[in-house]
Amino acid sequence: MADDLQDRLDEQLRYYRARAPEYDEWALRQGRFARGTRERARWFAEIAKLEQALDRFRPSGNILELACGTGQWTERLLPYADRLTAVDAAEEVLVLNRRRVGDRVMHVHADVFTWTPTATYDVVFFSFWLSHVPPEQFDRFWTLVRRGLAPGGRVFFIDNLASPEAAELDPEHPGPDEGSVTRHLSDGRAFRIFKVLHRPKRLEAELARLGWDATARRVGHYFLYCRATPGAES
Numbered sequence: 001m002a003d004d005l006q007d008r009l010d011e012q013l014r015y016y017r018a019r020a021p022e023y024d025e026w027a028l029r030q031g032r033f034a035r036g037t038r039e040r041a042r043w044f045a046e047i048a049k050l051e052q053a054l055d056r057f058r059p060s061g062n063i064l065e066l067a068c069g070t071g072q073w074t075e076r077l078l079p080y081a082d083r084l085t086a087v088d089a090a091e092e093v094l095v096l097n098r099r100r101v102g103d104r105v106m107h108v109h110a111d112v113f114t115w116t117p118t119a120t121y122d123v124v125f126f127s128f129w130l131s132h133v134p135p136e137q138f139d140r141f142w143t144l145v146r147r148g149l150a151p152g153g154r155v156f157f158i159d160n161l162a163s164p165e166a167a168e169l170d171p172e173h174p175g176p177d178e179g180s181v182t183r184h185l186s187d188g189r190a191f192r193i194f195k196v197l198h199r200p201k202r203l204e205a206e207l208a209r210l211g212w213d214a215t216a217r218r219v220g221h222y223f224l225y226c227r228a229t230p231g232a233e234s
């Protein structure tokens with residue numbers, strides 16, 4: 001990997017390590033992320049739709065979660081899993097994830113850009129992660145996902161949506177084609193991170209190019225979800 005790309009990925013990871021104690025405020029719409037009652041209600045209604053989509057997908061068996069964070073979705077995956085392995089490169093978020101889900105989950109401290117799965121899984125899941133994968137690493141990331149899948153395995157992920165409504169709500173939202181953004185912590189520290197906002201149709205086409213059968217759907221103003229399986233050729 002080129003040095004400057006590695007430097008940027010290192011900065012992105014430093015951001016998430018430093019942000020760990022305040023990360024959940026974003027998902028819970030608290031503190032700096034609190035908005036009016038209407039937006040809050042919309043946000044949680046859309047999160048409920050993501051949960052319903054996950055339920056319809058019916059994850060099962062041996063599940064791998066990449067870039068698991070503090071466990072917002074790890075705990076939602078747990079009831080579906082026979083076994084759940086959760087990977088993240090930030091020890092600080094893994095501590096919080098462990099606190100949330102305990103030893104029912106096997107936690108792995110690893111960098112997704114260099115890690116190779118040592119097992120295969122029935123389901124690979126990631127939430128709010130693909131948008132942090134730089135375009136230069138997109139294909140390679142999907143090779144890793146493919147390697148992690150058992151025969152018949154499936155992928156489900158959710159992410160932020162490229163939408164004007166989402167941009168309006170968040171002053172640190174990247175422009176639709178920008179690919180990176182400067183994010184601030186509550187103490188004012190600033191970090192440049194990758195944020196590639198995907199659109200469902202384009203995402204389906206990108207994944208088809210790599211040999212995946214993917215179905216991506218917009219969820220309201222803020223989110224998308226996608227299910228994918230390796231195509232017959234791959």
Ligand SMILES: C[S@@+](CC[C@H](N)C(=O)[O-])C[C@H]1O[C@@H](n2cnc3c(N)ncnc32)[C@H](O)[C@@H]1O
Pocket residue numbers: 009012013016017066067068069070071072073087088089090093110111112113126127128129132
């Ligand atoms: C936007 S958060 C998403 C967390 C979680 N999936 C969620 O939905 O709450 C991105 C996560 O990616 C992790 N991360 C950043 N760089 C990583 C890398 N190179 N390998 C693995 N995880 C990484 C961060 O520590 C952070 O937990």
